[in-house]
Amino acid sequence: MNKTVISVLGYDKPGIIASVSRILSDHRCNIEDVSQTILQSEFVGVFVVTRPDDLDEADLLRDLTSKLEPMGLSVVVKPMVRQQEWVPPPSEPFIITTTGPDRIGLVAGITEVMARHRINISNLKAVFRGGDEPMRNIMIYEVDIPLETDQHAFRSDLCERALELGLEISLQHRHIFEAIHRV
Numbered sequence: 001m002n003k004t005v006i007s008v009l010g011y012d013k014p015g016i017i018a019s020v021s022r023i024l025s026d027h028r029c030n031i032e033d034v035s036q037t038i039l040q041s042e043f044v045g046v047f048v049v050t051r052p053d054d055l056d057e058a059d060l061l062r063d064l065t066s067k068l069e070p071m072g073l074s075v076v077v078k079p080m081v082r083q084q085e086w087v088p089p090p091s092e093p094f095i096i097t098t099t100g101p102d103r104i105g106l107v108a109g110i111t112e113v114m115a116r117h118r119i120n121i122s123n124l125k126a127v128f129r130g131g132d133e134p135m136r137n138i139m140i141y142e143v144d145i146p147l148e149t150d151q152h153a154f155r156s157d158l159c160e161r162a163l164e165l166g167l168e169i170s171l172q173h174r175h176i177f178e179a180i181h182r183v
Contacts, residue, residue, distance in 0.1 A: 003032070003080035004051050006064065010073035012043040019071065020045065023064055028052045037125075043073070048080060088120060091144040093174035096158070098139045100167035102128040107139065109165045110158070117154045120144045142174070 008020055017036060024031060029049040036045040051060060061077040068075055098110060107126055114121060123142035130136025145154070155171060162169035172180075 002051050002053065002057075004029075004049050004057060004060070005078050005080050006047040006049060006060075007076040008043070008045040008047070008064075008068065008073055010043055010068075010071065012038045012041055013071070016043050016045065016071070016073065019068065020047065020064070023067055024049055027055055027060055027063065029055070029060070088144060089146040089148065091120070091146045093122075094143050094145050095170075095172050095174050095177040096139075096141040096143060097170045098162060098167040099135055099137060100162075100165065101133075102130070102137045103166075106165055106167065109161055110139065110141070110167075110169075113154075113157050113161045114141070114143060117149055117157070118146060119149065119154070 006020070006024075008016065010016075017034075021031060024047070029051045031047055031049050033048040034045065036043070038044070051057070057077055057079060061075065064075045064077065096110070098106070100106070107124075111121065121141055121143050124139070126139040128137045145151070158171065159169060
């Protein structure tokens with residue numbers, strides 16, 4: 001079995017996941033991981049599958065494309081190449097949220113601080129809907145902060161950058177965040 005990454009993009013409508021998963025099932029591909037979201041009106045889905053050895057990647061792409069293109073969807077298929085396995089250091093999960101007026105460079109500004117402190121982003125959701133109405137513009141980062149990270153220095157750098165960008169920022173351990181936001 002070969003691991004393959006499949007990306008599907010296009011205008012959102014009901015039935016996309018059903019169509020993709022049916023095609024994969026018909027080709028005896030097992031879906032191991034999937035992440036799907038809708039960004040404004042665009043569907044974005046990434047599937048990691050194992051495909052049988054006798055199924056050529058090009059044949060899979062051809063079939064996916066022929067069946068999904070009429071639905072207005074684009075498909076990319078690539079092998080999942082394992083380079084040197086990255087082993088994350090021991091870490092704690094945190095949630096970082098920012099709110100503030102929309103402008104170019106917000107995501108870059110905040111993520112540069114994270115990269116400098118070697119913090120891995122496991123999930124990011126950024127929604128900009130309100131122009132200058134700050135509470136309608138939010139970025140939520142799920143991150144893993146290595147135990148060796150100087151928390152005080154990281155928090156200080158993050159708050160300084162947020163101030164420069166005109167953002168309000170919150171950093172909470174994921175367990176605290178989930179307890180506070182539990183419905």
